[in-house]
Amino acid sequence: MKNFALIGAAGYIAPRHMKAIKETGNNLSVAYDINDSVGIIDSISPDSEFFTDFEHFYEYAWQLGRKPETKLDYVSICTPNYMHASQIAAGLRLGCDVICEKPLVPTSADLDELALVEKETGKKVYNILQLRHHQAILDLKQKVASSSKSDKHEVELTYITSRGKWYMESWKGDPRKSFGVATNIGVHFFDMLHFIFGKLEKNILHFADDMKACGYLEYEKARVPWFLSIDANDLPESVVGKQTTFRTITCDGDELEFSGGFTDLHTVSYQDILAGRGYGIEDARHCVETVEAIREQAAQAATDTEAHPMLAKLVRG
Known part of the structure; x- marks a missing residue:
């Protein structure tokens, strides 16, 4: 013990x-x-x-x-x-x-x-990088590793997790303490993308404010427009009034379903750590460098192939 x-x-x-x-x-x-x-x-x-x-x-x-x-x-x-x-x-x-x-x-x-x-x-x-233990993500990693596809995979990440007015009054709403939306709610997704698709080759920010961020990441094996938000107004009409969170990742048009299976992932993470197989500083470096680069760059215009579908709404707004 x-x-x-x-x-x-x-x-x-x-x-x-x-x-x-x-x-x-x-x-x-x-x-x-x-x-x-x-x-x-x-x-x-x-x-x-x-x-x-x-x-x-x-x-x-x-x-x-x-x-x-x-x-x-x-x-x-x-x-x-x-x-x-x-x-x-x-x-x-x-x-x-x-x-x-x-x-x-x-x-x-x-x-x-x-x-x-x-x-x-x-x-x-x-x-704690618990998404690396999720079976759906492990399955996709294996699928990508064994794929004979010569071109990069086309991936799209959308994560909207509605937060009330309390959020901006808490430490999470203070960028000096949370380091912003992309870091606070996005870092584990960026780790997951690296875990599946390899080394990051391109990192571009298209939009960022206190409540949402949007950009483009290109990995060895994937191109990924991404969108993260804590604003309930960004929820698609299909889920409004039914749920407060919308999360979807598609790979070559197929949706990766991993809404379930989270309950015991911290316990699995602890089991690995106690067995000497946990993820250390160098395992975390890639996602830390990714969000650090997002915070440090100015937003720039997106090309049609790199823009997330939500970007047009943000620019109009």
Whole structure:
């Protein structure tokens, strides 16, 4: 049994980590969050210690390390994006391996810094890239790998996940903390595209504002116009009033259906990490560099072959 600490216990994604720790037969020793709305712990790990200030949490975690039976083995991080780099480093310096939600960090320079801390501490960082474990995506990866197609695959990505007014008032609506829509809701899709279609060769931004972004990515094996939005007004009429999220990826005209099958992917990710097969800094580098380049470039006009169908609506608006 391994001992875990959890940073960001009151967040949306934290229960999936708590569940994964429990389902892999391990122990959540201590949790931390500045907010105390963490009642979910009672149904998963009621004996865990809990702190609302980082200094007391860190000191307690350090003291646990004095005894082999209580020493922490892993620190899991589920906090806002801008906190990841410093908290990962803190976890490594506690003598723990670290498991962190995506985006791992905002920049490639942060990845380089964490790689140095890994060397200094002898510990390792793992990124949750759960779409790499989804069966539909694994099947498509295999199909692409075995394809005799000489031309690149024609892929289109559309993801609209409606968010209320609270979103812009939260850290997610602050680009200094979330790093914008393309990073916050797009990074795992960009990782998935790289996982399936290979190295990125072209990255062009066509539109970006606080609520949506649109662009074009070209990989070794695919051309991909993409559109991401948190604006309910972008939902197609066919789903308005029925659902608040619309997600579709097509490959050569065939839709990739992966709406289901997400429930246990964090547990599968933990199983791989515990078995020494998790995804580390270099695995995350490609998607970090992709969103970093999107943030740093100015939007430019699209050619007909590179434009996502939603772009025309954005330009008219």
